[in-house]
Amino acid sequence: MHCSYFDAARCRSCTLMGTPYGEQLAGKQAHCQTLLADHTALEWLEPVASQESAFRNKAKMVISGTARNPTIGILDAEAHGIDLRKCGVCSPGLRAVFPVVAAFIRTHRLTPYDVPNRSGELKHLIVTESPDGEIMLRLVLRSEQLVPRIRKHLPDLLEALPQVKVVSINLHPEHKAVLEGDREILLTEQSTLNMRVNDINLHLRPQSFFQTNSHMAAALYRQGREWVNELAPASVWDLYCGVGGFALHVANPSRTVTGIETSSEAIVSARLSSDEAGLQGMEFEAGDATAFALAARQAPDLVIVNPPRRGIGKELCGWLESSDVQHVVYSSCNAQSLARDLAALPSFTARRVRVLDMFPQTTHYEVMVLLERAG
Structure with a gap:
């Protein structure tokens, strides 16, 4: 992709503009592999490519x-x-x-x-x-x-x-x-914009967060659903759940799913989507993810985390370490904070990883990791 604004030095926000897309994707994969090099048990899945232009929603x-x-x-x-x-x-x-x-x-x-x-x-x-x-x-x-x-x-x-x-x-x-x-x-x-992703109708309110690349968001949620359904946990927490993307995708009559998000607007949206779909076993609460985990009486079988760029931090990592959680699906928009958090989770083994190019023309990307408690 070429951009006249970039060529004229009017806008340099897309720092990889003009770099062949194959090189961009390979560079992101290599960057992530370098950051997670200590995790030798990782199976590296093929990165998921985006369209090069007109991808932002x-x-x-x-x-x-x-x-x-x-x-x-x-x-x-x-x-x-x-x-x-x-x-x-x-x-x-x-x-x-x-x-x-x-x-x-x-x-x-x-x-x-x-x-x-x-x-x-x-x-x-x-x-x-x-x-x-x-x-x-x-x-x-x-x-x-x-x-x-x-x-x-x-x-x-x-x-x-x-x-x-x-x-x-x-x-x-x-x-x-x-x-x-x-x-x-x-x-x-x-009051809400209907964001239909895969087979789920999400509702976006004005101050709610949603991924800026709809095609890649759909791929992200499909990957999360695939991993969770393969493991078949009876209980799941979706921490930093936003409007409920992961939580709603892993809904199943055989499991309970709880979504936690600081934005009350997003929680209203998630509940609306769940009610419209007639899903059972779903619960959404507005609150801080770490505070919720620390106050909980019982841990779930599996935790999904999709934190902001800073990562989940030492406190939540510490709780996961001391909990009975068996698996974690970690979706990250910052591989550096991801690597830092994984280092703080020695009781878990990183099993699978996939880079998803949510942000073409820039150095940013999304990466998902499946963690399993070490035997």
Whole structure:
């Protein structure tokens, strides 16, 4: 894949842009093998390749410039806007939204936030596309000043983009390098975006996390389900469960599955998906994964962990070490923290590993490891 923005040095976010994709994938496999070299019992499965371009289902864009001439993209070193409306890693569905939103900004005089001067209102545009082509659109504002105007003219936007099903405003009053704030104002009757992955209909609410590559997310969940069903545990915990992707994929009448996630919004979504599917033995709770494990009276047969980049940490590793858990399925977006956590789990043997290229054109990737308690 080649990118005109990259070639012109306008955007260098995709650090591997221009590198042949086969080399990218081989490099990620080699990087992971180096980090996990101490685990000699590992069976290395073939890495799962992604499509090279148009794979992103979510775009987090900075709104800059002026109401008359807005930019949708990123900021340069001087905090001036760089327009990336034709970004090639974004899906065609996402790219179709950007010019319509830009026209909406111009028509209704929505003043972009000026970072150097700390003035203006509209900070970011966050757009997510479902596998079925439906869209969730979120506008991040500094205050409620523009809310009545956006609400009044929202029908114009929905007429121009009928694929948009969920629209919300996020309020982020602080001047700091954080994408969004805590408060969300829903503007549409529909509150969740249906994200159908494999045979599971997941529900994504505005502040919930979902993998940014739908095709690879489906592969990730299929791999998790394959390993879990092969082991046939009677009880499973899905820690850091998000909207319930792994938990819902491993649901089975013969087992109990508990999902834990800090985001209450995500837990609402997971429960909705479970109820719609009529699944039995499912339970979802909002809370801290480590705190939940430490307070539990009984450990499950198998634990799935899908933590943020920092990994699961010493405390949860310590609990796993002292528990009766027999297997762990560890899905990681940071192989370095994964390697650190595995070193803190000497009672477990890493049996299988698979690299999944969730983030082509960058050095990042997802990796799944199946751990078994050593005999």
